[in-house]
Amino acid sequence: MKPMNCDEIRDGLLELLGNELEPRKAAELQAHLDGCPSCARELQELGEAWDSLPDSIEAEPPLALRARVIGLAKAEIDQRSPSLLGVRDSVREIAGPVMAGAAGALGLITLAHFRGATAPLSQPLVVALSLALASGLALAVGGLMGARIRPPTRAVLTGSLAAFGGYVLLTAMLPISDTVHFCGLVLFGTLPLSLGQLCLTYLSVAALYAGVPMAIATYVWGGGGGGPSDDRTIGLTEGLVFTLLAVPLVLLQSGFEPWVIPLGAVIGFGFGAVAGGFAGRWTHLWVLRGAGG
Amino acid sequence: MLMERYARGDLDAFEELYRRYEGRVYGFCLRFLGDPDGAADAFQDVFLRLIGARHKYEARGRFAQWIFAIARRVCVDGVRGSRREAYHDDSLRATENTVSVDPVESLAHKDALQRLLQRMPAEQREVLLLSRYYGFKYGEIAEMTGSTEAAVKQKAYRAVQSIRRTRRDETGRRA
Secondary structure (H helix, E strand, C coil): CCCCCHHHHHHHHHHHHCCCCCHHHHHHHHHHHHHCHHHHHHHHHHHHHHHCCCCCCCCCCCHHHHHHHHHHHHHHHHHCCHHHCCHHHHHHHHHHHHHHHHHHHHHHHHHHHHCCCCCHHHCHHHHHHHHHHHHHHHHHHHHHHCCCCCHHHHHHHHHHHHHHHHHHHHHHHCCHHHHHHHHHHHHHCCCCCCHHHHHHHHHHHHHHHHHHHHHHHHHHHHHHCCCHHHHHHHHHHHHHHHHHHHHHHHHHHHCCCCCHHHHHHHHHHHHHHHHHHHHHHHHHHHHHHHHCC | CHHHHHHCCCHHHHHHHHHHHHHHHHHHHHHHHCCHHHHHHHHHHHHHHHHHCCCCCCCCCCHHHHHHHHHHHHHHHHHHHHHHHHHHCHHHHCCCCCCCCCCCHHHHCCCHHHHHHHCCCHHHHHHHHHHHHHCCCHHHHHHHHCCCHHHHHHHHHHHHHHHHHHHHHHHHHHC
16 A cells, blocks of 8 residues: 555545545554654644634524515415416416417507507407417417426426417417508508618517516416526526527518518517516516515 | 425425524524624525525435535625625725725624634635534535535635634734
């Protein structure tokens, strides 16, 4: 066995102080210490320094913190109890954001109707089919999810689904170009739109149809996160998932429109989705902090 | 496992977790930061993160290692935050060359241990506290701090050396 040198001894001394030393290594150390007064003195002085520290540093936190922290835990459990997350509840949770998207869509279309646009409400069958499609998506994913999927994943799935449902609802009723015309008309009261107005229209549509339902879904499902990294992860993942879902529809419906329309839609909806995810997650954390007083 | 029971919505399990860890976590925050107000904020933040992670928690290692990894993260951020605040505070800026803004100082005049802790950098302080008072092995501390075992041992060695020097200085002054 190769004898330990003084440099190697240093690690051993610390392990000895921390009771981490294996018996074999302890024997090697002892053999070195027996023949090395310098290291023996080092051990003695380190041991004295170590032993001079108080035995415990436990301290009683302020009493008010106990009620506050336990109140936070209780609020979080009450808000989202896993035992309640059966299929029916999952569907209910998902249906909410989708219906919010649908309500937003109907509101915007109604507003467009009163400002002189062609009334899409005269196509009740298309509206009903779109609602059924959006709800069917929600039910399908909700049924698959049950209670076993972790909340950040739920937040991503339901947020993307909610945005997608709102988007499907709108675009199934109208081609993408008509959608932009309607929304542009609501915003600017005139057609055709300039390029700048078109960009603003896409961002507004994104905020309403992607961001709002996604923020609601993320808020509702955001109970499992822990900090800023989760905000970022959830927001960006939602944006990616939703954009991947929306791209084929945007491209299919854009037809022969100028290149700016599909590109604007993808950028706009992606932006809305990311912003929605962040908004929902931050709101959730803000409410959670507020619950603790 | 208490955390798993809590993850299923058992508030009693959380209360038991709180009871078991409140003194240890608060003691760590207090000794690391040296400031009772800062320690109370950090302590609350640790449990807030625990609550937020209810559904994400996976029992891969010891719970104690997990919660103290959170605690040291919160405290390290707290020290950085207090330094930033001090830098941006005009009243302190004028005297920053002569006045220490280390938050550990506020307990130091009362307490010998705090005097020792304030003389070492935060990274040595955390290693000393975690190994000496919470029984974590150097390898575990390396995992908790995202460092290597060799680096942790070196910090521990320097921390104990710092205590030895301080003791020597104080003995010399008394003599």
